[in-house]
Amino acid sequence: xxxxxxxxxxxxxxxxxxxxxHGRGEAFDxxxxxxxxxSARRAERTAAEWxxxxxxxxxxxxxxxxxxxxxxxxxxxxxxxxxxxxxxxFHRTPARVRQVxxxxxxxxxxxxxxxxxxxxxxxxxxxxxxVDRRGxxxxxxxxxxxxxxxxxxxxxxxxxxxISVDLNPLSRTSQTADLPIVxxxxxxxxxxxxxxxxxxxxxxxxxxxxxxxxxALAEALRTIDRRLxxxxxxxxxxSRPRS
Amino acid sequence: xxxxxxxxxxxxxxxxxxxxxHGRGEAFDxxxxxxxxxSARRAERTAAEWxxxxxxxxxxxxxxxxxxxxxxxxxxxxxxxxxxxxxxxFHRTPARVRQVxxxxxxxxxxxxxxxxxxxxxxxxxxxxxxVDRRGxxxxxxxxxxxxxxxxxxxxxxxxxxxISVDLNPLSRTSQTADLPIVxxxxxxxxxxxxxxxxxxxxxxxxxxxxxxxxxALAEALRTIDRRLxxxxxxxxxxSRPRS
Numbered sequence: 001x002x003x004x005x006x007x008x009x010x011x012x013x014x015x016x017x018x019x020x021x022h023g024r025g026e027a028f029d030x031x032x033x034x035x036x037x038x039s040a041r042r043a044e045r046t047a048a049e050w051x052x053x054x055x056x057x058x059x060x061x062x063x064x065x066x067x068x069x070x071x072x073x074x075x076x077x078x079x080x081x082x083x084x085x086x087x088x089x090f091h092r093t094p095a096r097v098r099q100v101x102x103x104x105x106x107x108x109x110x111x112x113x114x115x116x117x118x119x120x121x122x123x124x125x126x127x128x129x130x131v132d133r134r135g136x137x138x139x140x141x142x143x144x145x146x147x148x149x150x151x152x153x154x155x156x157x158x159x160x161x162x163i164s165v166d167l168n169p170l171s172r173t174s175q176t177a178d179l180p181i182v183x184x185x186x187x188x189x190x191x192x193x194x195x196x197x198x199x200x201x202x203x204x205x206x207x208x209x210x211x212x213x214x215x216a217l218a219e220a221l222r223t224i225d226r227r228l229x230x231x232x233x234x235x236x237x238x239s240r241p242r243s
Numbered sequence: 244x245x246x247x248x249x250x251x252x253x254x255x256x257x258x259x260x261x262x263x264x265h266g267r268g269e270a271f272d273x274x275x276x277x278x279x280x281x282s283a284r285r286a287e288r289t290a291a292e293w294x295x296x297x298x299x300x301x302x303x304x305x306x307x308x309x310x311x312x313x314x315x316x317x318x319x320x321x322x323x324x325x326x327x328x329x330x331x332x333f334h335r336t337p338a339r340v341r342q343v344x345x346x347x348x349x350x351x352x353x354x355x356x357x358x359x360x361x362x363x364x365x366x367x368x369x370x371x372x373x374v375d376r377r378g379x380x381x382x383x384x385x386x387x388x389x390x391x392x393x394x395x396x397x398x399x400x401x402x403x404x405x406i407s408v409d410l411n412p413l414s415r416t417s418q419t420a421d422l423p424i425v426x427x428x429x430x431x432x433x434x435x436x437x438x439x440x441x442x443x444x445x446x447x448x449x450x451x452x453x454x455x456x457x458x459a460l461a462e463a464l465r466t467i468d469r470r471l472x473x474x475x476x477x478x479x480x481x482s483r484p485r486s
Binding site for chain 2: 002005006009010016017019020021022023024025026027028030168169170217218221224225228229231232233239240241
């Protein structure tokens with residue numbers, strides 16, 4: 001994964017800040033055991049149901065998501081053809097927008113929104129406010145992996161339902177989302193894609209279950225706490241200089 | 244610090260992997276309160292004593308260390324003139340070796356080892372095995388900030404004493420080191436430099452105290468856990484799709 005990101009960075013798809021942000025996520029994944037917890041898996045299943053029953057679902061894609069999980073995004077788009085796939089960059093330049101769009105198309109996404117973003121989310125400064133009128137602007141359910149906290153809050157303030165994927169249960173994005181998924185993005189989007197495929201095959205009506213965001217975040221923190229305390233237990237080991 | 248690293252990255256001093264590693268460190272530092280814990284401070288004092296009483300101490304410097312803490316390395320070299328300062332790169336190219344050496348010299352380090360590394364640490368694959376015959380190869384006490392786990396283990400397997408600086412108490416480097424310092428590299432090297440200055444001024448014999456590495460790591464894990472759990476306290480909140 002690190003090699004993929006380093007290459008994506010050399011090609012311009014990812015900015016230095018994206019690499020640093022990935023590192024921060026790695027630290028939390030370390031604490032979580034580098035696998036999907038049962039609580040995160042439940043969140044992913046609920047996310048699939050919310051997306052499946054949405055009228056205008058949109059998944060938002062930044063450089064890191066495109067570099068790591070373009071295939072999973074394409075799988076989601078195949079399983080749920082009405083989902084909008086929108087390029088969404090914090091550090092927005094026309095060249096990077098084109099690169100993210102190209103990565104998505106190469107992975108099999110037919111239509112990519114956000115390439116010519118034309119409207120702004122109100123009350124959100126800087127270029128990250130630009131969205132696509134046919135996409136995030138009018139979406140009812142927004143899946144925003146690796147999202148910036150201000151954007152997540154701005155979408156939610158507009159009455160849109162926000163599903164986040166963020167390894168930090170304490171980040172403002174996780175704390176803001178209606179449905180925070182605390183899991184690594186490739187695992188999370190892969191699971192959601194699989195769940196959507198099953199829902200599409202079953203062809204039955206979905207009951208949109210409520211989700212206890214606070215309980216899910218508390219569960220992630222308990223997992224981290226448990227693992228840290230397990231690691232802290234251990235036998236004393238005395239060292240001295242051996243020279 | 245992020246800006247310094249991004250610039251160092253643009254100049255070629257730091258590779259993308261270095262930015263990711265920095266991000267990991269940031270997350271750990273956040274949970275440690277972005278300051279030196281009492282336990283880390285004790286480790287730093289012991290590190291200074293071990294270095295001061297070593298016959299052939301060496302401090303190893305990679306791109307991230309050169310970008311962030313070249314001044315602190317130079318201060319260590321001034322306080323302890325017999326310490327070897329060696330360029331030590333995981334992603335080794337002649338150009339990057341020269342850049343790290345230049346950053347060190349500009350900060351005031353007189354002699355930089357490892358520019359023409361000529362011997363390899365046995366049983367360690369890839370270019371990271373190259374070391375300087377006058378430096379890490381024959382060092383008795385090695386101060387290895389931001390070190391790779393395999394290298395730390397290889398040095399230790401050769402009977403060399405390893406002092407690490409790594410914000411992740413669970414990393415293989417921290418778990419392997421004789422004396423793991425769980426602190427941010429600029430703070431840690433600054434403290435060690437100050438301690439060495441005091442030891443040099445006192446001109447007395449140093450008793451090399453043993454160090455309980457496991458207890459220090461457990462203490463760091465408990466600090467991280469305590470702060471996470473403090474941050475986590477909050478009220479329950481039910482969400483449902485609002486579309």
